[in-house]
Amino acid sequence: MRMFKLLPLLVASMLLTLSVNTTFAADYPSKQINMIMAFSAGGSSDVQARIMEKYWNKYSNQRWTFIYKTGAGGALGFAEIARAKPDGYTIGGLNMPHIVLQKLGQNAQFDPKTSFAYICQVVNDPQCIAVKKGSPFKSVKDIMDYAKANPGKLTVGMSGKLSGHGLMFLDFKKKYPEAKFADVYYKGAAEQNVALLGGEVMMIFGNLNDVMRATDQMDVLAMASETRNPFLPNVPTLKELGYDIVSDIRRCFAAPAGIGKKELTYLRDTFRKICNDPDYLADMKKAGQPAEYMDGPDFEAYVKSQYGKAEKALSDAGMLKK
Amino acid sequence: MGVAVNEFILPSFLNLLDPLNIFLMIAGLAGGIVVGALPGLTATMGVALMVPVTFSMDPTNGLVMLGAIYVGAIYGGANSAILVCTPGTPSSVATTFDGWPLCQSGRADEGLYTSLLSSSFGGIIGSFFLLFLAAPLAEGALNFGASENFWLCLFGLSTIAVMSADNMGKGLVSGAVGMLVSTVGLDPNSGIPRFTFGIYEMVQGVAVIPCMIGLFSFSQVLFLIGSQRQHIAEYHPRKGTFGMIFRYLATKCKVVLMRSSIMGTLIGILPGAGGEIASIICYNESKRWDKDPARYGKGCIEGVASSESANNAVIGGSMIPMLTLGIPGSAVAAVLMGALLAHGLQPGFKIFTATGELTYTFIASQFAVNLLMIPVGFLLCKCMARLLNLELSIVAIAIVVLAYIGAYAISNSMVDLWMVVLFGVIGFLGAMVGWDAGAMALGVILGPMIEENLGSCLQLAQAADGGLMTVMAGGYINKGLIFALILSLLTPFLLKWKNARKNKTCDKGATNA
Amino acid sequence: MRKSTADILAGVSFLVIAFIFLVQFDGEEGISRIFPLGLISFIALGGIWCVAKGIWRRKTEQPAAFSSENKTGWKRVGIIAGLSILYGIAIPILGFFTSTGIFLFTAFYALNTQISNVTVRVGRGLTFAILFSLAIWVSFVKLLNVPTPAGFLF
Numbered sequence: 001m002r003m004f005k006l007l008p009l010l011v012a013s014m015l016l017t018l019s020v021n022t023t024f025a026a027d028y029p030s031k032q033i034n035m036i037m038a039f040s041a042g043g044s045s046d047v048q049a050r051i052m053e054k055y056w057n058k059y060s061n062q063r064w065t066f067i068y069k070t071g072a073g074g075a076l077g078f079a080e081i082a083r084a085k086p087d088g089y090t091i092g093g094l095n096m097p098h099i100v101l102q103k104l105g106q107n108a109q110f111d112p113k114t115s116f117a118y119i120c121q122v123v124n125d126p127q128c129i130a131v132k133k134g135s136p137f138k139s140v141k142d143i144m145d146y147a148k149a150n151p152g153k154l155t156v157g158m159s160g161k162l163s164g165h166g167l168m169f170l171d172f173k174k175k176y177p178e179a180k181f182a183d184v185y186y187k188g189a190a191e192q193n194v195a196l197l198g199g200e201v202m203m204i205f206g207n208l209n210d211v212m213r214a215t216d217q218m219d220v221l222a223m224a225s226e227t228r229n230p231f232l233p234n235v236p237t238l239k240e241l242g243y244d245i246v247s248d249i250r251r252c253f254a255a256p257a258g259i260g261k262k263e264l265t266y267l268r269d270t271f272r273k274i275c276n277d278p279d280y281l282a283d284m285k286k287a288g289q290p291a292e293y294m295d296g297p298d299f300e301a302y303v304k305s306q307y308g309k310a311e312k313a314l315s316d317a318g319m320l321k322k
Numbered sequence: 323m324g325v326a327v328n329e330f331i332l333p334s335f336l337n338l339l340d341p342l343n344i345f346l347m348i349a350g351l352a353g354g355i356v357v358g359a360l361p362g363l364t365a366t367m368g369v370a371l372m373v374p375v376t377f378s379m380d381p382t383n384g385l386v387m388l389g390a391i392y393v394g395a396i397y398g399g400a401n402s403a404i405l406v407c408t409p410g411t412p413s414s415v416a417t418t419f420d421g422w423p424l425c426q427s428g429r430a431d432e433g434l435y436t437s438l439l440s441s442s443f444g445g446i447i448g449s450f451f452l453l454f455l456a457a458p459l460a461e462g463a464l465n466f467g468a469s470e471n472f473w474l475c476l477f478g479l480s481t482i483a484v485m486s487a488d489n490m491g492k493g494l495v496s497g498a499v500g501m502l503v504s505t506v507g508l509d510p511n512s513g514i515p516r517f518t519f520g521i522y523e524m525v526q527g528v529a530v531i532p533c534m535i536g537l538f539s540f541s542q543v544l545f546l547i548g549s550q551r552q553h554i555a556e557y558h559p560r561k562g563t564f565g566m567i568f569r570y571l572a573t574k575c576k577v578v579l580m581r582s583s584i585m586g587t588l589i590g591i592l593p594g595a596g597g598e599i600a601s602i603i604c605y606n607e608s609k610r611w612d613k614d615p616a617r618y619g620k621g622c623i624e625g626v627a628s629s630e631s632a633n634n635a636v637i638g639g640s641m642i643p644m645l646t647l648g649i650p651g652s653a654v655a656a657v658l659m660g661a662l663l664a665h666g667l668q669p670g671f672k673i674f675t676a677t678g679e680l681t682y683t684f685i686a687s688q689f690a691v692n693l694l695m696i697p698v699g700f701l702l703c704k705c706m707a708r709l710l711n712l713e714l715s716i717v718a719i720a721i722v723v724l725a726y727i728g729a730y731a732i733s734n735s736m737v738d739l740w741m742v743v744l745f746g747v748i749g750f751l752g753a754m755v756g757w758d759a760g761a762m763a764l765g766v767i768l769g770p771m772i773e774e775n776l777g778s779c780l781q782l783a784q785a786a787d788g789g790l791m792t793v794m795a796g797g798y799i800n801k802g803l804i805f806a807l808i809l810s811l812l813t814p815f816l817l818k819w820k821n822a823r824k825n826k827t828c829d830k831g832a833t834n835a
Numbered sequence: 836m837r838k839s840t841a842d843i844l845a846g847v848s849f850l851v852i853a854f855i856f857l858v859q860f861d862g863e864e865g866i867s868r869i870f871p872l873g874l875i876s877f878i879a880l881g882g883i884w885c886v887a888k889g890i891w892r893r894k895t896e897q898p899a900a901f902s903s904e905n906k907t908g909w910k911r912v913g914i915i916a917g918l919s920i921l922y923g924i925a926i927p928i929l930g931f932f933t934s935t936g937i938f939l940f941t942a943f944y945a946l947n948t949q950i951s952n953v954t955v956r957v958g959r960g961l962t963f964a965i966l967f968s969l970a971i972w973v974s975f976v977k978l979l980n981v982p983t984p985a986g987f988l989f
Contacts, residue, residue, distance in 0.1 A: 040657070050377060050664055067734060068734060071733050072515075072525040105513060106513065152785055160513055184778055185778065187510060190650060193648070194464055194643075194649055195467060200467035213669055214648060217647075286666030491881065495849055502852070502878060516860075517859045518859075544916060547914075715946040716963060718915065727981060739926075743920060752848070772870075776870065
């Protein structure tokens with residue numbers, strides 16, 4: 001007899017759990033989110049994402065699973081994000097201007113204008129002009145004067161021709177053609193720093209994140225950013241000095257295009273909360289990561305405008321891949 | 323220095339007595355040795371996998387553990403190099419040259435103990451340099467620019483001539499094939515894809531590790547299976563071998579060990595050149611300066627000792643520029659630097675003062691880890707030697723699976739997995755017609771470095787007053803390296819001449835008698 | 836294999852490689868041109884030299900120089916190579932652990948022909964496949980968090 005009394009209760013409770021489950025399922029996210037990293041574990045991008053993960057866990061009940069898909073300067077990982085199912089359970093980190101240059105110069109298998117739904121920008125790492133401590137160059141003006149007086153004798157170290165540094169160099173060449181530099185390309189920031197400190201090149205275009213580690217051996221003369229950076233507040237911007245050059249590497253997070261509106265809103269909201277968390281900002285500062293938040297729609301507009309600029313710069317230099 | 327000793331060095335050695343640190347060192351070593359011994363999983367991967375785990379730890383504990391994994395993994399690679407002729411990490415390639423013949427002649431235990439003791443010795447020498455000479459050595463490393471690196475790579479490549487003296491022609495062409503293979507992917511100078519054979523995924527290029535897994539592990543599987551043997555090798559462990567090897571190393575191999583460890587440390591300091599190059603160069607130097615170079619390659623203790631002490635000495639060396647300048651001296655050091663940054667520690671000369679206690683504890687842990695490695699490694703290599711009692715087909719099949727996992731895990735790419743199969747077949751078939759897999763691997767490793775540095779030299783030459791000549795041959799380091807290169811290329815001829823003279827005198831002696 | 840045959844085959848293989856890369860080469864400039872083209876020419880020259888050496892050696896070589904000390908079990912090499920390739924193809928379709936298990940069993944069964952009793956062979960093969968797959972799963976996926984290729988099945 002008791003069985004009959006219990007049965008409806010059982011059914012009711014089962015229905016209840018079922019309905020609770022369905023409401024949970026409807027609540028995004030209901031499972032782990034894959035985070036695709038295009039650079040190897042322990043790299044600068046990975047370090048940033050790991051700091052982000054710490055605070056994601058504070059604001060979300062679901063964790064991230066890191067998937068490292070490295071190679072070809074990040075292009076393979078970026079393509080993996082673009083190809084992923086747009087269900088909100090695969091997102092990843094992108095780098096600017098890498099995504100634009102890879103599309104324009106290397107036939108990359110994604111299109112920065114259409115393949116991604118941008119969540120937000122998290123880092124803006126401006127290019128700096130740095131010289132070795134004790135160098136005769138004390139200002140950007142010294143450099144420009146020397147380059148004008150000795151055309152082709154002033155060596156500039158950069159990492160990669162098809163990179164943010166390369167773009168900045170093209171910009172310089174176009175706007176100040178009277179100053180002729182000799183461009184020397186290295187594999188990465190480490191090799192570039194060795195070349196400067198060993199006296200092989202006279203100056204470098206280096207990212208803030210890389211040069212600030214060596215400020216006891218290098219002098220940073222200027223920064224190619226819109227405003228001064230709190231990491232090195234005494235370094236003037238190129239704009240202040242009268243050179244209209246802005247160049248940087250930016251990191252953002254994105255989902256594949258076609259992601260649902262609800263999922264994208266959730267991701268954008270959570271990332272915004274992380275980026276405004278004072279503890280997060282303190283951690284970023286400790287790791288030497290110049291944090292700068294920009295929301296998704298603004299970042300998309302930024303990518304599109306940079307795409308046009310880069311296309312023009314590369315086609316002027318004859319580096320556009322047909 | 324005196325201040326540093328009182329303020330940091332003594333407390334840091336005391337910090338190591340913390341039971342948690344001792345536990346982490348032993349666990350890190352054991353894990354590292356296993357990861358290193360598995361063909362496919364390299365030291366870089368072992369450390370990278372554990373970096374996220376350390377985020378929840380105290381920075382000191384985390385770094386001590388990562389350092390222990392690094393040391394363990396580089397040593398661990400020797401075990402599989404000796405027992406199955408498949409180097410567990412790329413830095414153990416040169417260990418196979420003499421380790422495998424030792425194993426085949428039933429003396430696997432001698433090889434294993436030699437590698438253990440020499441690794442520990444090399445590691446201690448490397449840590450010694452790291453502790454006492456970090457600053458001047460880092461300054462010295464800065465003098466290694468594009469041209470110096472170019473000549474160093476060519477010097478590394480010239481070891482092919484010594485390595486395969488009786489097969490020099492094919493050796494050199496194999497090296498060139500390796501270099502050509504390494505040009506697949508993005509052009510380092512222009513950033514444009516090339517030699518992709520119409521497959522987009524090939525822009526990632528032929529990565530060194532899948533190529534090495536193929537050339538050494540997969541081809542070894544085919545060779546073992548084809549050999550129709552029941553077991554990999556006969557194995558007769560004898561009592562007292564450990565003591566015998568210890569005495570042999572302490573008396574007969576002093577010079578070899580010391581030279582290889584110092585050279586290994588110095589090569590480790592250079593960014594870009596890591597254990598895989600150091601072990602091959604040191605192996606060849608030992609062979610070159612030996613009274614009887616013909617012993618090498620036939621199961622000679624000195625060969626194993628030089629390669630293994632060199633690759634473990636690289637560890638201390640590679641951390642010198644990483645800690646002092648923020649410039650990692652090897653791929654693993656790059657991962658370690660990421661861990662440092664994630665813990666909010668900025669590399670630079672400041673690191674020895676501002677966060678001195680942590681830095682010195684880490685360096686002190688390197689000494690401790692290298693000493694602890696002897697008992698930990700001793701137990702583990704006894705277990706691993708049991709592998710030889712397993713049936714050959716089981717070992718071979720298992721290696722295929724491990725090789726696939728290792729290749730895939732590098733960058734989550736099936737292309738890397740197919741590279742293993744491709745290079746495995748190339749290595750197997752090539753060996754039959756006299757291709758030199760060692761030379762080819764050297765080409766794959768050094769090819770990109772040669773091309774990048776040559777490119778930088780040409781760009782620098784546009785600005786230099788004397789053009790390319792001043793860039794390439796200016797400075798005493800360049801001249802020294804060019805001289806060493808010429809000497810290295812002449813060695814096979816000198817050896818031939820020496821042998822011929824020796825034979826002549828022998829003949830004379832015979833006729834006189 | 837006779838030494839002369841080895842030389843000729845090595846030479847031909849070098850020439851083939853040089854040719855394949857030459858076809859793929861689409862004129863870059865500067866160092867990007869010198870380096871690969873230099874290597875291709877060097878390999879081609881090496882190939883020609885090897886072939887020439889082989890032909891010259893054949894003239895002087897005694898046919899008796901044929902060494903038969905190490906006979907290769909080509910059939911077994913073919914089996915393991917073929918199964919490995921099939922295994923690689925199966926991974927993205929069946930999933931890593933399913934295909935690993937099948938590969939371990941099949942390879943064990945095919946290579947241990949010396950075990951005449953089929954039941955014993957199947958039994959030992961299954962034990963090996965299951966135990967080793969499990970060991971891989973525990974150590975790599977659970978302990979080390981190493982990524983393994985995903986497929987439709989586990």
